[in-house]
Amino acid sequence: MGPSTTPLIALGEVRTCLVPASATLHRAEASELLALVPGRRVLWRQRPGTLAVSPATPVGVDCDLVLPGAAPVRVVGTVAGRAVVTGGRILQSSVRTQVIRAAERRRQTWSHYLSRVGVTEVISRIGDRAETSDALIDGYLDERPSPETLDLASISERLLARLRTDPKLDQKAPMQSVTTRLRWTAKIGGTVGPKVSLRLDDELVRSAWVTVRTEADLDAAQRFCEDLAAHDWLLTVGDAAIEEADRFPASSREQLEILAAVLEHLAHLWMPGAHTPPELRGLWKDLQSEPGFSRQWNALTGQVRDRLRVAQWDLSRRLGVSTTEW
Structure with missing residues (x-):
């Protein structure tokens, strides 16, 4: 019997920023921006809020994955990259790969790997599936990478830079904002899943551990993480806007412009779970409880409105x- 083709894990990264354009991107503009593969259509969803998703593009890799306490394992295959525009305002580059055991412990021709976009094969000898999956997750999220290590950060950064500098965008964003990173992993847990844990590594980087029930849910995990990254970005940008506004005198023109931009351009984008596949939508219940995503957003926008x-x-x-004349 050959090695199991069930993925050991899925690894991904999502970078999120404000679309660098003065106007909201509607369907035509978003589809033109996200036309990364000629001849393949951009997926579009109109309700409850707009969502545009580009076709996936492959990036070939031949590198190592960190295995804590052991020698690195070599993987060969492809990383799938795609771009997402949410509400015509939030732009994301999203890359991921599913790690499986190779049928043979030798490198194949590139045509073999290009036939499975977003799959990398382990050609090193590895141990038990469950134990190896957990070790690879720890290696990806917690260990220091080397020049030989799989670098999803660079792949997602290059894709986002390509999108942000597209000449179709006028580079006149309506407010200042940051770019955040969400690094994520997903593994198959059967009846243990679905569940998620989220960690804030620093001001701009987050890590997420996702457990799904079946292999079919691994694709849904990427969409969930894109949704999670978008809402984490909204919270991050909203907090930063209030902090920036505090640098100016109360009720000053500068302060009011900063605060008003949050309500005008971001407030309506808060819809956690709206674009998460049904099989993983329940993960938002845990996030609403702890750390309390919507409580934080309601408090933030409430503070902006009160000011x-x-x-x-x-x-x-x-x-x-007279105030009675308002």
Whole structure:
């Protein structure tokens, strides 16, 4: 009997930023931006909010995966990269690969690997599936990479740079924002899944551990992580906007412009789970409980609205306008 073709793990990274354009991207503009593969259509969803997903593009890799406490394992195959635009405002580069055992412990021709986009094969000798899966996850998320290690960060960074500098975008974003990274892993846990754990590594980098029930759910894990990354980005940018606004005097023009941009361009994009596949939508229940995603967002947008109301009251008071006339 040959080696199992069931994936050991899936590894991915999502980079998220604001579309560098003055206007919201609608279907035609988003489809043109995301036409990464000639002749293949961009997937589009209109409701409950717009979502555009590009076709996947392959990147060939021949490198190592870190295995804590042991020699690295060699993998050969492809990483699948795609781009996502949510609500015409959030731009993401998303890359992933499923790691499987190779049928033979030798490298095949590239045509073999290109026939399975987004799959890398382990050609080193490895041990028990469950034990190896957990070790590879730890190696990807916690160990220091080397120049020979699989570098999903560089692949996602290059794809996002290509999108952000596209001449079809006018580079006139309506507000300042940062780019965040979500590194994620997914493994098959059967009745143990689905479940998720999220860690904030620093101000801009996050790590997520996802467990799914079946192999078919691994593709859904990528879409869930893109949805998770988008909402984490909204929280990060909202917090940063309030911090930036605090640098200016209360009710000043600079402060009000920063706060108003959060409501105008971001508030309506908060829809956790709206674009997550049904089989993994329940993961949002855990995130709503801890760390309490929507509680944080409601508190953030509530603070922005309250500050704008106070500024309106202050302006009316200075102009001698009664508040009953609002």
